[in-house]
Amino acid sequence: MTSTLTSEMAQRLMIALDYPDAESARTLIRKLEGIPCYMKVGMQLYYQAGPQFVRELKSLGYSVFLDLKMHDIPNTVKGGANSIAKLGVDMFNVHAAGGSKMMAAAVEGVEEALAADSSLSRPLVIAVTQLTSTDSVTMNEEIGIPGSVEDTVIRYAKLAAGAGLDGVVASPLEAEGIKRACGSSFRTVTPGIRPAGSAANDQSRTKTPGEAISGGSDYIVVGRPITAAADPREAALQILEDMSRQQQ
Numbered sequence: 270m271t272s273t274l275t276s277e278m279a280q281r282l283m284i285a286l287d288y289p290d291a292e293s294a295r296t297l298i299r300k301l302e303g304i305p306c307y308m309k310v311g312m313q314l315y316y317q318a319g320p321q322f323v324r325e326l327k328s329l330g331y332s333v334f335l336d337l338k339m340h341d342i343p344n345t346v347k348g349g350a351n352s353i354a355k356l357g358v359d360m361f362n363v364h365a366a367g368g369s370k371m372m373a374a375a376v377e378g379v380e381e382a383l384a385a386d387s388s389l390s391r392p393l394v395i396a397v398t399q400l401t402s403t404d405s406v407t408m409n410e411e412i413g414i415p416g417s418v419e420d421t422v423i424r425y426a427k428l429a430a431g432a433g434l435d436g437v438v439a440s441p442l443e444a445e446g447i448k449r450a451c452g453s454s455f456r457t458v459t460p461g462i463r464p465a466g467s468a469a470n471d472q473s474r475t476k477t478p479g480e481a482i483s484g485g486s487d488y489i490v491v492g493r494p495i496t497a498a499a500d501p502r503e504a505a506l507q508i509l510e511d512m513s514r515q516q517q
């Protein structure tokens with residue numbers, strides 16, 4: 270790491286380990302050795318490598334965001350959250366579109382796990398608002414939600430805060446509005462991060478790492494700009510530099 274500030278910033282950089290198997294993810298992790306970033310495990314890797322790989326990341330000392338985006342009836346989500354809390358992740362998520370009862374059930378599932386085992390730490394429970402791949406045409410015309418994407422995201426964020434969640438996943442464009450509506454301690458986790466000049470891929474609502482940090486993102490989620498880079502370590506360090514410049 271180049272400086273203390275960059276090292277602190279690394280805990281706010283979540284790297285999306287979107288790989289087909291554990292060995293491919295390990296190859297990236299070896300390249301990033303010494304960078305104390307957050308690791309995000311999504312459905313592609315989890316459905317293949319399972320809880321064992323999450324435990325492996327924890328044993329290496331990483332903070333882990335389990336990004337499975339649960340969306341089911343409250344009783345099922347409560348059970349899922351209970352199992353995830355026992356796994357010892359630092360953060361996991363549900364869809365805000367499941368409604369406040371479903372989100373509150375996730376928190377209940379966590380609390381029951383903690384009550385049964387005092388050695389467990391409480392994970393942050395986060396709600397997905399509108400996917401960062403969604404634009405206003407998709408949201409208004411396909412999904413059928415009227416109004417602006419930002420208004421919908423903020424409505425979902427308020428619903429999540431009311432249900433006792435710790436924060437939301439949203440795009441970096443909405444982070445400032447979420448903080449205004451839900452308070453500065455309500456976490457904003459923002460994918461849709463693209464360094465200047467890099468391809469948007471399937472993302473619709475994007476900002477650069479530095480813009481996201483100065484705009485109120487607590488955590489930025491970055492996948493392909495690092496995982497598909499010719500030199501992933503250098504790409505991650507440049508992102509950290511950009512984040513740190515905005516913080517100063």
Ligand SMILES: O=c1ccn([C@@H]2O[C@H](COP(=O)(O)O)[C@@H](O)[C@H]2O)c(=O)[nH]1
Nearest residue numbers: 285311399400401460461490491492493
């Ligand atoms: O709204 C959302 C919610 C989750 N994601 C996840 O973040 C990463 C982004 O990867 P990139 O390669 O940097 O696009 C990926 O794992 C998504 O599942 C999101 O993009 N948007």
